[in-house]
Amino acid sequence: xxxxxxxxxxxxxxxNDEQLAAVTLPNEHALILAGAGSGKTRVLTTRIAWLLSTxxxxxxxxxxxxxxxxxxxxxMTRLQAMLPVNVRGxxxxxxxGLCNRFLRAHWKLANLPQGFQILDTQDQLSAIKxxxxxxxxxxxxxxxxxTQWFIAGCKEDGLRPNVVETRSDDDRRKVEIxxxxxxxxxxxxxxxxxxxxLRSYELLRDNDPIREHYQRRFRxxxxxxxxxxxxxxxxxxxxxxxxxxxGQMHEAGSVFAVGDDDQSIxxxxxxxxxxxxxxxxxxxxxxxxxxxxxxxxxSNILDSANELISHNKKRLGKNLRTDQGPGEPVRVxxxxxxxxxxxxxxxxxxxxxxxxxxxxxxxxxEIAVLYRSNAQSRVIETALFNAAVPYRVYGGLRxxxxxxxxxxxxxxRLLENRNDDxxxxxxxxxxxxxIGARSIEQVVDAARVAGCxxxxxxxxTTGKAGANLTAFVARIDAMREQTVNLSxxxxxxxxxxxxxxxxxxxxxxxxxxxIENLEExxxxxxxxxxxxxxxxxxxxxxxxxxxxGMLRQSPASQGLDPSQPEVNEPAPDYVPPDAxxxxxxxxLAAFLTHAALESGDxxxxxxxDAIQLMTVHAAKGLEFDCVFVSxxxxxxxxxxxxxxxxxxxxxxxxLMYVAITRARKRLYLSYSQTRxxxxxxxxxxxxxxxxxxxxxALKWLTPKNQNFGGSAFGYGSGYPSTRxxxxxxxxxxxxxxxxxxxxxxxxxxxxxxxxxxxxxHTKFGEGTVISLEGQxxxxxxxxxxxxxxxxxxxxxxxxxxxxx
DNA sequence: ACTTCGGGAGTTTTT
DNA sequence: CTCCCGAAGT
Numbered sequence: 001x002x003x004x005x006x007x008x009x010x011x012x013x014x015x016n017d018e019q020l021a022a023v024t025l026p027n028e029h030a031l032i033l034a035g036a037g038s039g040k041t042r043v044l045t046t047r048i049a050w051l052l053s054t055x056x057x058x059x060x061x062x063x064x065x066x067x068x069x070x071x072x073x074x075x076m077t078r079l080q081a082m083l084p085v086n087v088r089g090x091x092x093x094x095x096x097g098l099c100n101r102f103l104r105a106h107w108k109l110a111n112l113p114q115g116f117q118i119l120d121t122q123d124q125l126s127a128i129k130x131x132x133x134x135x136x137x138x139x140x141x142x143x144x145x146x147t148q149w150f151i152a153g154c155k156e157d158g159l160r161p162n163v164v165e166t167r168s169d170d171d172r173r174k175v176e177i178x179x180x181x182x183x184x185x186x187x188x189x190x191x192x193x194x195x196x197x198l199r200s201y202e203l204l205r206d207n208d209p210i211r212e213h214y215q216r217r218f219r220x221x222x223x224x225x226x227x228x229x230x231x232x233x234x235x236x237x238x239x240x241x242x243x244x245x246x247g248q249m250h251e252a253g254s255v256f257a258v259g260d261d262d263q264s265i266x267x268x269x270x271x272x273x274x275x276x277x278x279x280x281x282x283x284x285x286x287x288x289x290x291x292x293x294x295x296x297x298x299s300n301i302l303d304s305a306n307e308l309i310s311h312n313k314k315r316l317g318k319n320l321r322t323d324q325g326p327g328e329p330v331r332v333x334x335x336x337x338x339x340x341x342x343x344x345x346x347x348x349x350x351x352x353x354x355x356x357x358x359x360x361x362x363x364x365x366e367i368a369v370l371y372r373s374n375a376q377s378r379v380i381e382t383a384l385f386n387a388a389v390p391y392r393v394y395g396g397l398r399x400x401x402x403x404x405x406x407x408x409x410x411x412x413r414l415l416e417n418r419n420d421d422x423x424x425x426x427x428x429x430x431x432x433x434x435i436g437a438r439s440i441e442q443v444v445d446a447a448r449v450a451g452c453x454x455x456x457x458x459x460x461t462t463g464k465a466g467a468n469l470t471a472f473v474a475r476i477d478a479m480r481e482q483t484v485n486l487s488x489x490x491x492x493x494x495x496x497x498x499x500x501x502x503x504x505x506x507x508x509x510x511x512x513x514x515i516e517n518l519e520e521x522x523x524x525x526x527x528x529x530x531x532x533x534x535x536x537x538x539x540x541x542x543x544x545x546x547x548x549g550m551l552r553q554s555p556a557s558q559g560l561d562p563s564q565p566e567v568n569e570p571a572p573d574y575v576p577p578d579a580x581x582x583x584x585x586x587x588l589a590a591f592l593t594h595a596a597l598e599s600g601d602x603x604x605x606x607x608x609d610a611i612q613l614m615t616v617h618a619a620k621g622l623e624f625d626c627v628f629v630s631x632x633x634x635x636x637x638x639x640x641x642x643x644x645x646x647x648x649x650x651x652x653x654x655l656m657y658v659a660i661t662r663a664r665k666r667l668y669l670s671y672s673q674t675r676x677x678x679x680x681x682x683x684x685x686x687x688x689x690x691x692x693x694x695x696x697a698l699k700w701l702t703p704k705n706q707n708f709g710g711s712a713f714g715y716g717s718g719y720p721s722t723r724x725x726x727x728x729x730x731x732x733x734x735x736x737x738x739x740x741x742x743x744x745x746x747x748x749x750x751x752x753x754x755x756x757x758x759x760x761h762t763k764f765g766e767g768t769v770i771s772l773e774g775q776x777x778x779x780x781x782x783x784x785x786x787x788x789x790x791x792x793x794x795x796x797x798x799x800x801x802x803x804x
Numbered sequence: 805a806c807t808t809c810g811g812g813a814g815t816t817t818t819t
Numbered sequence: 820c821t822c823c824c825g826a827a828g829t
Contacts, residue, residue, distance in 0.1 A: 068818065096819045120819080193819045228818095269817060373815050378821095395817085429805095436805065597819065617816050639815050655816080678814065679820030 011049050011082060015042075022289045023047045025256070027056065027219065029241075030287035031226075031280055032258040035320045036305070036661035037296030037623065040258055044222055045075055047256060049082040051220055061219040061253070063091040063240070065098060067228055069598045071621070072097070075224075091218070095233055096193055097597055099200040103191075104585065106210060110203050113189040115589040117413055117420065118596035122401065124148060124192045127422050131181045134448060142174065151178050155194030156270035158201060158232040188419050188453065197232050204239045215242040215252035226259030226279070230270035234278070243283060255283060261316045262309050265617060265655050267647070276316065294320040294661075296623055298327020300697040301667050305660040307694045312650045320661075329699035333670040334686065338376075338631070341672040342383035345369060345628050348668065349389060349611060352626055364390060366625035368612040370659050372637040376630065377613050379676070384611060394614035399524070399600030404505065404514040408521055409595055411499045412492065415480045416589050419453040428454075431504035434468045443469060475499075488525045488587045496522075524600075528591050616659045627663035629656075632671040633684035656689050669698075758803040766803060 012020055019039055022032050023046045034040035048064060051057045066072040072094055076087040091098055100118070103110050119127060128151070129144045131137075154164055161179040166172045185191060191199065204211045221241055223229070229237070242252020257279055264273040279285060294302055302320050309315070335341035355361035369380055377393055384391045399405060407430055410423035429435040443466075447457035458466065458473045479498050483491040496502050496518055505511030505518070585593070612624065631637060637656065642648035660667060671686045757769045 094819065100819095118819090121817095196819080266817075268815080375814070375821095432805070434805080599819080615816065636815095641815065651816095676820075 009050065009053070011046055011053065015039075015046065016293050018289055018291050018293060019043050019046075022291065023050050025287050025289070027254050028287060029255050029279075029283040029285045030257070030289070031276065031285050032256070032289050032291060033316060033318055034258050034260055034291040035294060035318055036260065036263060036658070037294045038291035038320070039293075039295060040224075040260075040291065041071075041074060041078065043291065044224060044256075044258055045078040045082065048075075048079055048220075048222065052083060052085060057219045059085055059087075059090045061217060062222070063098070063218045063220070063253075064093075064222040064224070065237075066092075066094055066224040069094055069097070071224055094597070095236075096196050099196040099236075100593065100597060102200050103196065103203075106203060109207060109210065110199050111186075112191070112199070113417070115189075115416055115585060117190050117417060117589070117592055118196065119185070119190050119192045119422065120401070120596055120599065121148075121193070122406070123190075123422050124152075126425070127184060127190075127192075128177075128181055130421070130425070131184050132177060134444065135177070135180055137173070137177060141170070142177065147174065147177055150174050151181060152192075152194050153270065154178060155192075155198050156230045156232055158198060158235055160198075184421075188421050189417055190420060190422065194232075197236065201232060201236045201239060204236070211239065214240055219253040220256065221253050222256040222258070224258055226257040227261050227264040227273050227276055228259075228266050228271045229275050231272055231275075234272070234275045238282070241283075255279070260318075261314075262312070262318060262654055263620065263658055265620065265651060265658060267651055273314075290318055292318055292320055294322045296664055297322060297661065298324045298665060300326045300329055301660060301663050303697050304330050304667070304693045305657050307697075308653060308660065308689060308692045309657045311692045312653055313646075314650060326697075328666055330667045330669060330693070330697050332690070332698050332700045332702075332704075333668065334702040334705070335670060335672045336674065338379045338672045338675040339383065341630060341670050342380045343387075345380065345630065345668070345670065346383045346387045346389060348628075350387070352666075362625055364609045364611050367628075368614065368619065368622070368624040368626070368662065369628045369630060370614060370616045370619050370662065371629075371631050372616060372639060372655070374615060375677070376636070380613060380630065384613075390608055390610040391613055392608070392610040394612065394618045399517070399520070400595045401599055402514075402517055404501070404517055405521055407501060408492070408496065408499075408518055409592065411476075411479075411495045411501075412588060413592055414455070414476050415483060415491070415495070416586070416592060418455040418476070418480075421447075421454045424454045427499070428469070428472055431500045433472060433500075435472065439466065439469055442466070488529050488591055489522060491588055492522050492525050524595075525591055528594055529587060616655050619662050620658050623662055623664055625664050626666040626668070627659070628668040628670065629659045630670050631675070632669055632687040632689060633675065634687055635682070635684060636675070637687055637689075653689070653692075656687075759800045760803050 012023065015023060016039075019042065022030070022043050025047075032040075032043060034043065044064065048062055051062065052059060064072075064075060066075065072092055076090075076092055079085065079092075080087050091101070093101070103112060103116070107114050107116065125144060125148050128148050132139060132142065132144060132147065154161075161175050161182060164171075164175045164178070166175055185195065204214065218240060221237065223237060237255060240252075241255045257276070259276055261273050261276055264271060267273070280288065297305075299322050302322050306319055333341070333344060335344055349364075349367055352362040352367060353364055371377060371380070374395065381391065381393065400409070407427055410420075410426040413420045413423040414427070425440070428440065443454050443457050446460065447454050450457055450460060452460070455473055455476070458469045475498065479495060482498075483494055486494070501518065502515060505514045508514070584590075616629070635643075638649055638652035642652045669690075671684070673684060675682050675684055758766060759769055760766050
């Protein structure tokens, strides 16, 4: 479209053909299939910069959506580096962050209180428990966790209680709880994460002027990680982009969706890969570009990934290539025990860090250990700890999720909103002030009768046992008055003292860390306030401020064609109904919102050069020079629960694909014959993924056992024996293995069952063995019966006869 | 009000 | 086995 621009602009230099084509696509819907390590973020940011600097759109006309705060920050940073533009003022953010911003601007129309606060997952669970207790729901039959999952699932599908389909009494009861929970949230003026999305969607859907305004305004909507969008997010995008439910196109912007179906690993939380195909057909996408050039890994690693993922049936189709040479082979290691596997990894790491011969050492933070489930980190940590190797585990509690921080935030929320019963209950007796379950029950009852908040119920009742409660409420109210017009920092400092939190932790044995964290909260607030634009990301922004004018540099100064096309956007003075321009949230409310939307770092001891430990899920989007993928065993990876469905198995394969593609130079794959799980030793077979990798790219550090895992016998004898696999004798010795661990004595299985075997049970009929565990009297088999589902059967009890 | 005991569960996770 | 929650005991 602008060939002369393409050749001139410094922005577009060093892009490959595919990337350049994607960046300079015309203003129409497009799908970019971006493989791992193909420069996806670069394409997204350059696309925005190019649109802006060629004058095709002004900053106010761009919306860029990501899933994580990290990704949106990255995008802003890189965009800022390319162009002199006020990125904070642009609509770049997470789905939830942008929905929040939208709802802050239109809180009245959205039927929300101005300072509505956001419930995180913990808060949501306790709110649900509260509802269920109040309405005497049997927690045995309806576990709170499941109810929470149900409600979140409904919202992800865009369903309100009145439209959820019910088939059983249990369904109806669940929907009833959903409705009661909604009522409670509305009464208390809080929204959960799903609600942020759903409310925004509904407001766009139901309010024509608002919808039309934003449709006209956002000329370009860019979506990152499109394969992770759920049903509601897809509908939201459709609404904003003018493709309304009637199938009609309205005057609106175009959607630039970037994703990779091969890296879709979040189906369990509502992500629909199908959105990619739907997008192509519903939006009549004419521009599809594949980014297949990989800049990350050597070809042995890439070939392995390609070969593995080619076993998936449902794909849009993509094959990564690299200009880098084959590099090192992918190293495969079999260990006798999980501990031995961990010790081998640690030893290998020490070699890597030290460096060998002319090779310089690898920095520790360039080495990652990936595993399927968090439980697997323990044994690896033990080995690292014993060897005194510094390491860092990802995925613990994040800063704003720590108990002491949640307590402090609860006090702050009560200052902001006295109706926040979740916060009230969290701190009414913390620090302990003699308010027991009995007293709390009374207030809860009183509040229900009066239909008011707990706070108000206390002031309304003059009970005998209520002296402590009255004192508590008085203290909160006094704090609220005392902190009027004070700075955020002062408010928090006063709260920390007056609440008694500091005093309480001072008297506690190991309260020092907690006090430190509380002090860190003050710092977090301070830097939030001094941030440029003062929490712009969470505050409603006057709408007229968003119109042309944020990009003042002339396009010519960017070396671009000055004869830019007309920018077609709403007039700068247009203000959509209800956007109370100039009206801002209090610093406190803004900070609380920030805390809910961005739960902070979850990496302990940042800064130190340490080995990185994380789940494969957590590793998505990251890359390392050296990667260990551990615990590659049937039942673990793929996980037991995924193995019964093809869909589940394909997602596990994608997960493995993600794991492999994290590595730049060196990849290790390892597994163990035995593993301590749930307190007992399990005998595992190596994962089926090994049969889907190109043998030529692999190097077996331990001999590959031909007796097991081969296709002839299917998977999982369940009991590979030490003697038959030649482990103890034919041990490849280059790998430093301080003391080869001999596995515990094992007896041969007597039942003669194998996975995939067809068996007959007198009661359940014919079924297929999925897996086996334990031995002797404890031996159990997991069997899938077509009529009765999956059962665990103790072999000493159940009579299973092999069917030939 | 605080401690201790027992039962049950134990993929993956961001907002 | 180990962690967490809820309930009973002191």
